[in-house]
Amino acid sequence: MSLRQVYQRPAAELIGCADCGLVQLLPPVPPDAIAECVRCKRPFAAPARGSIDTALALTVTALLLLLPAALLPLMRLTSFGVQRRDWLPSGTEALWNDGYDSLSVVVFLFSIALPFVYLGLMVCVLGGIRFGIDARLGKLFRWTAALRPWVMIEVYLVGCCVAYTRLESVGTVNVGAGGWCLLAATLAAVLASLKLDEQSVWDALPPHQSLSAPKLPISCETCELMIDAAREHSACARCGARIRRRKPDAIRRTLALVIAGYLLYLPANLLPVLSIERFGRDQPSTILGGVHELITAGLWPLAIIVFTASVVVPLIKLFGLSLMLVMTRLRSRRWLVGRTRMYRFIDRIGRWSNIDVFMISILAALLQFGTLTSLRPQPGAMAFAAVVVITMLASRSFDARVMWDAPGSAA
Numbered sequence: 001m002s003l004r005q006v007y008q009r010p011a012a013e014l015i016g017c018a019d020c021g022l023v024q025l026l027p028p029v030p031p032d033a034i035a036e037c038v039r040c041k042r043p044f045a046a047p048a049r050g051s052i053d054t055a056l057a058l059t060v061t062a063l064l065l066l067l068p069a070a071l072l073p074l075m076r077l078t079s080f081g082v083q084r085r086d087w088l089p090s091g092t093e094a095l096w097n098d099g100y101d102s103l104s105v106v107v108f109l110f111s112i113a114l115p116f117v118y119l120g121l122m123v124c125v126l127g128g129i130r131f132g133i134d135a136r137l138g139k140l141f142r143w144t145a146a147l148r149p150w151v152m153i154e155v156y157l158v159g160c161c162v163a164y165t166r167l168e169s170v171g172t173v174n175v176g177a178g179g180w181c182l183l184a185a186t187l188a189a190v191l192a193s194l195k196l197d198e199q200s201v202w203d204a205l206p207p208h209q210s211l212s213a214p215k216l217p218i219s220c221e222t223c224e225l226m227i228d229a230a231r232e233h234s235a236c237a238r239c240g241a242r243i244r245r246r247k248p249d250a251i252r253r254t255l256a257l258v259i260a261g262y263l264l265y266l267p268a269n270l271l272p273v274l275s276i277e278r279f280g281r282d283q284p285s286t287i288l289g290g291v292h293e294l295i296t297a298g299l300w301p302l303a304i305i306v307f308t309a310s311v312v313v314p315l316i317k318l319f320g321l322s323l324m325l326v327m328t329r330l331r332s333r334r335w336l337v338g339r340t341r342m343y344r345f346i347d348r349i350g351r352w353s354n355i356d357v358f359m360i361s362i363l364a365a366l367l368q369f370g371t372l373t374s375l376r377p378q379p380g381a382m383a384f385a386a387v388v389v390i391t392m393l394a395s396r397s398f399d400a401r402v403m404w405d406a407p408g409s410a411a
């Protein structure tokens with residue numbers, strides 16, 4: 001069943017752009033075409049993109065594969081005549097035992113708990129649309145969409161790959177059944193999200209349009225339903241979110257979080273994130289030290305991935321958001337389209353910085369051979385995870401529409 005059968009868009013539809021706030025009339029879009037905002041070039045969902053059946057089947061597959069991925073060993077490391085196994089929850093346990101409780105909770109949430117909750121909710125929403133059950137699906141999908149940036153199963157998988165290559169210098173590493181299931185679950189989840197975009201799911205949920213034609217239309221920031229401005233602060237008829245013209249205190253909240261991000265970026269990169277004890281000698285290593293180790297081992301592609309994700313991405317986020325805050329304060333009209341695109345990019349890439357945090361949790365679980373070779377996480381890892389979470393919160397709390405309002409150019 002394609003979305004065209006679930007919901008047929010009317011000939012022309014009033015749409016409020018989530019990135020620049022411009023309310024515009026969207027003409028009928030031919031199949032396989034994607035309309036974009038006339039002002040900021042944000043792509044809107046195509047009329048009949050995606051298939052509920054395929055997305056539902058892939059999401060159910062991902063959820064079913066995640067169970068063995070959590071219960072079976074991800075990898076085995078044989079070194080010094082001893083074999084150690086790593087399960088999905090082992091990293092959380094290792095961090096907890098080393099006294100890094102909050103880091104352990106962060107890894108548990110992003111790698112195990114939230115992927116299960118997200119996929120479970122997604123199955124309920126897609127199943128509900130497929131079988132015509134309407135009860136509270138809008139509210140359920142609002143929670144699902146809010147969880148999406150914090151579900152880091154694919155980031156965890158890359159963390160596993162980096163850990164795998166680093167462990168190869170210590171002993172023989174084998175991928176376990178859980179590792180293959182995790183790979184398959186991730187592929188299924190990514191394919192499901194490629195098959196069906198978020199806006200198409202909103203389009204399939206009623207009401208498709210505001211019940212009465214809005215005189216002064218504003219759009220719900222979650223599901224983009226057009227509602228009359230007089231109903232601001234009431235609950236959205238589709239997703240239940242509180243209707244607001246703009247995110248409250250967007251500038252002040254983002255500014256506070258960006259400053260906190262800068263303050264934590266220094267200890268995150270200067271303090272060691274892990275230390276390896278070999279034959280009684282401690283070798284602390286920073287984020288950049290880890291990149292250097294990958295280069296000396298000749299693993300250039302991995303070194304580039306880790307350097308980009310851990311060093312460059314947090315800096316792009318902090319500098320990018322700073323630039324947006326300053327230019328909004330100066331009421332500048334310059335590069336509005338470019339800045340909006342940059343905001344979209346920053347909001348999407350934030351989660352990838354967590355590769356190193358996941359890698360440390362896996363190494364902390366596997367590299368435990370007593371005085372021969374043992375790995376302990378170090379305080380830098382805490383600061384680093386805090387930078388990732390705080391910069392993600394900063395980009396989430398920013399509202400790109402405020403940039404367009406500032407020069408007084410909002411339509």
Ligand SMILES: [Zn+2]
Nearest residue numbers: 017020037040
């Ligand atoms: Zn726009």
Ligand SMILES: [Zn+2]
Nearest residue numbers: 220223236239
């Ligand atoms: Zn809504």
